Amino acid sequence: MYYICRMENIKLKIARVEKGLSQQDLADLVSASRQTIGLIEKGKYNPSLNLCLSIAKALDKTLNDLFWYENKD
Amino acid sequence: MDERNKQIAYKVISIMYFLTFFAMQGILVYRQFVLGQETSDFEDIAIIMTINSIFLISALLYFGAIQIRKLKVKSILLMYLVFVISGSLFTYFKYNIFQSPGLSFEQLFEKLIIIVSIVGLLLGFWILLSVLGKKRLDKELE
Numbered sequence: 001m002y003y004i005c006r007m008e009n010i011k012l013k014i015a016r017v018e019k020g021l022s023q024q025d026l027a028d029l030v031s032a033s034r035q036t037i038g039l040i041e042k043g044k045y046n047p048s049l050n051l052c053l054s055i056a057k058a059l060d061k062t063l064n065d066l067f068w069y070e071n072k073d
Numbered sequence: 074m075d076e077r078n079k080q081i082a083y084k085v086i087s088i089m090y091f092l093t094f095f096a097m098q099g100i101l102v103y104r105q106f107v108l109g110q111e112t113s114d115f116e117d118i119a120i121i122m123t124i125n126s127i128f129l130i131s132a133l134l135y136f137g138a139i140q141i142r143k144l145k146v147k148s149i150l151l152m153y154l155v156f157v158i159s160g161s162l163f164t165y166f167k168y169n170i171f172q173s174p175g176l177s178f179e180q181l182f183e184k185l186i187i188i189v190s191i192v193g194l195l196l197g198f199w200i201l202l203s204v205l206g207k208k209r210l211d212k213e214l215e
Contacts, residue, residue, distance in 0.1 A: 032075040
């Protein structure tokens with residue numbers, strides 16, 4: 001079963017840290033605020049597809065790598 | 074300003090807009106029915122609010138915020154009836170309940186003709202806008 005829920009986006013956080021970027025650095029790369037990146041990582045804000053694509057490109061990842069969750073019951 | 078800031082700003086602006094709108098509506102009702110002021114005393118506010126509401130509904134219809142899948146004659150007639158009845162009731166209450174002496178039957182009938190015409194024109198305008206808005210969207214999808 002697949003579903004989307006508001007959970008912490010660990011994948012995004014790990015990808016960002018692996019790339020050696022702070023939340024502010026990533027925010028500057030995708031023309032967003034640090035707070036927005038922080039909220040996405042915390043799962044408290046659902047970004048638009050455009051912002052997801054910008055983040056994925058900035059981190060050299062695919063959308064699946066960062067935003068796809070698969071939960072099996 | 075990123076997309077989240079914009080979303081929050083839009084939300085706050087919408088809420089503030091409706092709060093202001095309802096507050097103005099409250100002021101109109103208070104002035105008219107509690108203070109017993111003449112309509113001419115607050116006509117300017119009433120005109121602004123009326124034009125504002127008409128443009129708001131028109132823009133919502135044209136830009137597709139109100140989704141209309143199919144225009145059915147039955148629902149249009151029903152809407153027309155609801156508008157006419159509520160307009161008539163409002164007029165009756167305004168002139169014959171809250172004011173004395175009230176209007177005569179002939180005067181009320183004249184008002185009814187105005188209500189029927191205005192509601193007809195408004196509904197026609199909104200139907201036209203929703204059709205045009207739908208065509209615009211279809212054109213963008215081509």
